[in-house]
Amino acid sequence: MVKRGYHHGNLRQALVDAALDLIREKGPTGFTLSEAAKQAGVTPAAVYRHFEGREDLIAEAARQGYEIFADLMQYAYDKGQPSALAAFEATGRAYLAFARKHPGHYIAMFESGISVNRTPELAAVAKRAWDVLEKAASDLSQHIPPEKRPPASMFSAHIWAMSHGVVELFARNSPGTQSPFPPEDLLESGIGVYLRGLGLIPPDS
Amino acid sequence: MVKRGYHHGNLRQALVDAALDLIREKGPTGFTLSEAAKQAGVTPAAVYRHFEGREDLIAEAARQGYEIFADLMQYAYDKGQPSALAAFEATGRAYLAFARKHPGHYIAMFESGISVNRTPELAAVAKRAWDVLEKAASDLSQHIPPEKRPPASMFSAHIWAMSHGVVELFARNSPGTQSPFPPEDLLESGIGVYLRGLGLIPPDS
DNA sequence: TGTACATCAGTGAACGCGCGTTCACTGATGTAC
DNA sequence: TGTACATCAGTGAACGCGCGTTCACTGATGTAC
Numbered sequence: 001m002v003k004r005g006y007h008h009g010n011l012r013q014a015l016v017d018a019a020l021d022l023i024r025e026k027g028p029t030g031f032t033l034s035e036a037a038k039q040a041g042v043t044p045a046a047v048y049r050h051f052e053g054r055e056d057l058i059a060e061a062a063r064q065g066y067e068i069f070a071d072l073m074q075y076a077y078d079k080g081q082p083s084a085l086a087a088f089e090a091t092g093r094a095y096l097a098f099a100r101k102h103p104g105h106y107i108a109m110f111e112s113g114i115s116v117n118r119t120p121e122l123a124a125v126a127k128r129a130w131d132v133l134e135k136a137a138s139d140l141s142q143h144i145p146p147e148k149r150p151p152a153s154m155f156s157a158h159i160w161a162m163s164h165g166v167v168e169l170f171a172r173n174s175p176g177t178q179s180p181f182p183p184e185d186l187l188e189s190g191i192g193v194y195l196r197g198l199g200l201i202p203p204d205s
Numbered sequence: 206m207v208k209r210g211y212h213h214g215n216l217r218q219a220l221v222d223a224a225l226d227l228i229r230e231k232g233p234t235g236f237t238l239s240e241a242a243k244q245a246g247v248t249p250a251a252v253y254r255h256f257e258g259r260e261d262l263i264a265e266a267a268r269q270g271y272e273i274f275a276d277l278m279q280y281a282y283d284k285g286q287p288s289a290l291a292a293f294e295a296t297g298r299a300y301l302a303f304a305r306k307h308p309g310h311y312i313a314m315f316e317s318g319i320s321v322n323r324t325p326e327l328a329a330v331a332k333r334a335w336d337v338l339e340k341a342a343s344d345l346s347q348h349i350p351p352e353k354r355p356p357a358s359m360f361s362a363h364i365w366a367m368s369h370g371v372v373e374l375f376a377r378n379s380p381g382t383q384s385p386f387p388p389e390d391l392l393e394s395g396i397g398v399y400l401r402g403l404g405l406i407p408p409d410s
Numbered sequence: 411t412g413t414a415c416a417t418c419a420g421t422g423a424a425c426g427c428g429c430g431t432t433c434a435c436t437g438a439t440g441t442a443c
Numbered sequence: 444t445g446t447a448c449a450t451c452a453g454t455g456a457a458c459g460c461g462c463g464t465t466c467a468c469t470g471a472t473g474t475a476c
Contacts, residue, residue, distance in 0.1 A: 007438060007452060027318055029234045033430065044430075046453055054430070110373075111316075113232055150394070153385045158395040161370030162363065168315075169369055170362065180358045189355070190363040194395075197402030212419060212471060238463065249463075251420055259463070 012050040014040040019061050020104030028112035033057065059114050063122050065105025069098050070129035077132050084139040085200065091136045092191050095163040096184060099171060110164070133160060143200060150198070162190050217255040219245040224266050225309030233317035238262065264319050268327050270310025274303050275334035282337050289344040290405065296341045297396050300368040301389060304376060315369070338365060348405060355403070367395050 008014065018039040022031045033054040037044040051057045076094035080087030099106045108114070116126045137159065138152035166187045170179035179186060195201045213219065223244040227236045238259040242249040256262045281299035285292030304311045313319070321331045342364065343357035371392045375384035384391060400406045 011452080029318065032428080034428070043454055045432080045455080048431075049452055113234065150398075151385075154391065154394060157375065157385065157391055158367065158398065161374055161391070161395065162367045163370065164374055165366030165368065165370030168373065169366055180356075180362065186359065186362055186366070189359065190366065190399075193355075193363065193402035194399050195402070197398035197400065199408065203404065203408075216419080237461080239461070248421055250422080250465080253464075254419055 008040075008042060008046075011040060011042060011046065015042075015047060015050060015057060016061050016064060019057050020108065023058070023061065023107050023112065024104035028058070028107060031058070055114065058108055058112050059118050059122060061105065062108040062112065062114055063119075063125060065102060065109045066122065066125040066129055068102060068105060069109070070125055070132065072098050073129050073132040077136050080136075084136070084143065085195075088136040088140045088195075089188075089191065091133050092159060092163060092187065093184070095133075095160075096167060096171065096187055099167040103172075106167070110168075130156075130160075140200060141198075144198060148199075155198075158194065159191060162194070163187060166190070213245070213247060213251075216245060216247060216251065220247075220252060220255060220262060221266050221269060224262050225313065228263070228266065228312050228317065229309035233263070233312060236263070260319065263313055263317050264323050264327060266310065267313040267317065267319055268324075268330060270307060270314045271327065271330040271334055273307060273310060274314070275330055275337065277303050278334050278337040282341050285341075289341070289348065290400075293341040293345045293400075294393075294396065296338055297364060297368060297392060298389070300365075301372060301376065301392055304372045308377075311372070315373075335361075335365075345405060346403075349403060353404075360403075363399065364396060367399070368392060371395070 015036055018036040019031060021039065022036055033047055034044045036057065037047050047053075047057065051060065072094045073091050076090035077087045080090040117123050134152055134156040137156040141149050141152055141155055144150075166183050170181075170186060171183040181189075192201070196203060220241055223241040224236060226244065227241055238252055239249045241262065242252050252258075252262065256265065277299045278296050281295035282292050285295040322328050339357050339361040342361035346354050346357055346360055349355075371388050375386075375391060376388040386394075397406065401408060
């Protein structure tokens with residue numbers, strides 16, 4: 001435990017961390033500025049030294065999430081090189097791994113209702129993450145004859161949609177109750193079938 | 206405009222309808238029991254003649270949504286008969302059509318945080334909808350040699366995940382900003398690639 | 411058909427609560443000389 | 444090295460608000476005779 005007196009030292013980040021905890025535990029609805037302040041050991045009013053308000057705090061949590069997310073995607077992509085297929089599949093797995101490992105960030109990003117266009121910084125970092133996936137899809141589609149090749153943006157949108165759907169429906173408690181299969185397997189097999197449909201892996205495994 | 210005096214006549218349903226409107230407009234967070242009551246032209250206290258409370262009202266909205274949803278899925282399935290492929294594709298389209306046409310219901314069902322296991326009725330009707338999709342997937346997979354055939358529940362989970370992902374990311378305003386493609390096209394092409402991957406439609410369209 | 415009465419579906423006032431936000435303030439820290 | 448002072452980062456009290464919920468009530472409706 002770090003000693004502190006009147007001045008906190010790093011209150012801004014402590015508030016973001018508290019917000020992430022609360023968002024994870026209680027959902028974006030249950031999160032309150034006052035409680036985040038309390039958890040950081042500080043008066044609600046102190047929050048206003050660092051953020052414009054409640055929304056601004058959530059937005060910062062989401063921004064940090066996108067930053068981590070983009071880094072993870074980039075790392076997965078790099079690690080899969082030089083195989084375009086390996087790189088692509090690694091980014092798919094990274095998506096789910098991120099959702100699992102950083103649920104607070106994930107919720108702040110995708111379920112809190114804050115728009116990615118809220119600030120230019122937020123839009124930029126979201127685009128960075130997205131671009132990694134699109135790059136991986138683009139690399140991979142070089143193996144498809146040009147006349148049969150779907151646009152990389154469509155390709156990656158399909159994968160993003162399936163990944164997001166698996167997370168929302170099966171990797172969290174909400175409406176899909178529990179999954180009939182582990183979400184990781186579900187996503188991996190789903191992407192497998194999809195890639196087979198594009199002729200990128202052999203028709204029979 | 207229907208005349209009414211002291212007694213409303215059909216307050217229960219009027220409250221559900223008001224809730225659906227508010228949920229659509231302001232999200233599940235923005236929805237308040239008091240406002241729903243006001244919109245139905247009634248005192249907040251009157252709500253308690255018909256519902257146990259706020260959550261119960263949302264749950265009823267979700268239940269009605271699942272009812273409509275299951276009916277739509279069933280109708281699409283039936284209409285596609287006797288072709289298993291046509292039936293399956295129709296259910297996929299029905300998913301997106303439902304989300305578009307009944308956004309309030311969709312949000313209450315999938316984004317409001319209420320659990321499908323809240324009541325037996327809710328669980329039952331959700332299962333009914335889900336079973337139609339699984340049946341369609343099961344019919345269709347009869348055309349796959351048994352040893353290569355994925356479990357129908359996995360098959361349908363993939364499709365559900367992609368459908369849900371497309372809706373969440375691209376058919377609503379939230380984080381995917383706007384889609385690079387119309388969501389309907391995105392889902393249709395995604396499912397097409399997937400079915401090709403299962404060998405259910407010819408490799409080259 | 412008319413009356414008495416039970417039941418039902420609403421009212422309206424009140425409650426306690428926690429929220430986000432504001433404000434003047436003060437204690438701690440850093441810096442110029 | 445010591446002192447004066449500006450700046451910074453917190454406090455704590457207060458605010459107005461709308462929320463969900465409760466309660467005793469009353470007006471409207473339906474039914475038995």
